[in-house]
Amino acid sequence: MDTSLETLDTPALLLDREILARNCARMGERLRAAGIDLRPHLKTAKSRAVAKLATEGHSGAVTVSTLAEARYFLEGGFSDILYAVGMVPGKAPAAAALQRDGAKLTLVLDSVAAAKSLGDAAAKLDSQFRVLVELDTGGGRAGVAPDSDDLLAVARAIEAQPALELAGVMTHAGHSYHCRGAEEIAAVAEEERQGLILAAQRLRDAGLPCPIVSAGSTPTAVHARSFEGLTEMRPGVYVFNDVDQVGIGSCAPEDIALTVLATVIGHNHRTGRILTDAGALALSKDVSAQEFFPDVGYGRVCDLGGRPLPGLYVESVHQEHGLIATADGTLPYDSLPIGSRVRIQPNHACITAAAYPHYEVISDGRVIEQWDRVNGW
């Protein structure tokens, strides 16, 4: 195995073992202290090795975004799995197979129609699915409003299906991704929590079961002032962090564990650009962090030690070319000659990591291990 960042094939996905461990420990301790379970969302890491670190000191329950992830984590010893994307009957055979193989699967849905069709599919498969009602606590993506008639209608539609079991409520405060700083995030976290508490109380008042009350996003998990009434949190990107999370205020720049190793492949003195081999596929075309930083482009440029090179960012990307610029137009051509290497902090770790089959896990500036990922569906 090539262990030097000077000679590793590029582009490569580097994962700093110490920062990862620190991020995992911090979140684990925070939620243990709050007395609730951490069910990490593994859509970010898609790695059993990361899942082991992230679940340490907690129940071992995990969250996934695809049934391919569910299969991979089940085969890696993680059996308590929440599939946090609206369930449809077409995916019921794969879910039933997971359960036959030992998974304790929990699904989510947010409509009477979905409850009926999933119940029918489950019955035909001779399966029984545990189901949460998805709530919209302000994110505006999916879910019923906590104070709506829909909540009870969906819950009763689940209870009415012999092949479904109502297991509670869940939400994802996606709008926390547009907050700036602890105060704003704490307000969204409280909105998320109050929505869940209200929905849970309404179910219980109606004589319906609600054992699981599940919230979660990295910003709200980091800055919530209270977790009372919740049974678990499902943050995901905190294991790696990224430039977007720095902008939101979920972490400090030195908490970013994931970077892309790139080689300088050209200097364009006329346009004022240093070209690298980390382009649109190696970094992704995610520009989320541009909401917070005017000069971030497709990622921030660091030296091989992971220290940011002030002002350098990936201004534009083509499929296999990344063009580094600075706001003032002066480029350090001499210190970044052709063939030299840089590390790039991604805007959005979940999307960037998806292009790679594995992580090059680094410690003290050397590759110590490769950890696999489960991509695709």
Added chain:
Amino acid sequence: MDTSLETLDTPALLLDREILARNCARMGERLRAAGIDLRPHLKTAKSRAVAKLATEGHSGAVTVSTLAEARYFLEGGFSDILYAVGMVPGKAPAAAALQRDGAKLTLVLDSVAAAKSLGDAAAKLDSQFRVLVELDTGGGRAGVAPDSDDLLAVARAIEAQPALELAGVMTHAGHSYHCRGAEEIAAVAEEERQGLILAAQRLRDAGLPCPIVSAGSTPTAVHARSFEGLTEMRPGVYVFNDVDQVGIGSCAPEDIALTVLATVIGHNHRTGRILTDAGALALSKDVSAQEFFPDVGYGRVCDLGGRPLPGLYVESVHQEHGLIATADGTLPYDSLPIGSRVRIQPNHACITAAAYPHYEVISDGRVIEQWDRVNGW
């Protein structure tokens, strides 16, 4: 193998066999008629099966964007390979290994420094590399100006290296991607051609060899009025086409061969959105086509037969959620119930396809084959 679009696992990458064949045949004939070689850029398809179709009636030479592609195509019987990204010494061992295994590899670079360091690396490896000088004919990404002193300096630096062989000039008119319509594209194509002709003439006048004069982008390959003086073209995305190419004017909407099959997973009546399971990973976060179409978002929505559903587009994406909207806010909830399926035309086929390990090749609305892809680096 599941062959029905009604039951195939989603998201899935569909490739229409007939449209693909038509796109390949049209470009192949066009360039045969012009008397020049088609060296398709396989960064789009990354598939041997597509490469076979794309090279039909031509020399079998191909273009790649990664050395992983070079390895994969070499092992598939394609030995004449142009690696069209600026070469660096760190990749020389992999390139030398390809040559030892039978590849006739051609590399590109655009600086004296790169020529020197690559020549040194090649000599140490006891290898000989064929090298083209990359030209900037208006794209502004990489390359020397055709009329610059740099051109001759770089060419001479290559010739001065015993382990390098100067093989000609190449360019990519990337700025054709911001054209609208045949007239504008034809003008860029002529700029691309004139730049190459000038550079080739200057090399020959200086007593330097220039057997290869290589141009290429899909828009310029489709709309160039003359190919005189060129030896080959390297278009890539024309095999599939996409919404961006429709906007530029390289193809008609019915020439799009690649779509993403998605399942409707929810209805959000409050926000006016239909949710599918094709999100940021299944579609990519490429928004290139927004330059041409105000209401395209992350892709255009079609029915299972591939016919566009007027006005429907993917307004926003989360990792595994795509939110479909219409400009006027009215959504066809009844005709797209939960569990039903749609096909989404991607903005940029090259980037979307990169998330999938294989194509589901369809003909007459059924899956007839799976074709693999080579992703990563």
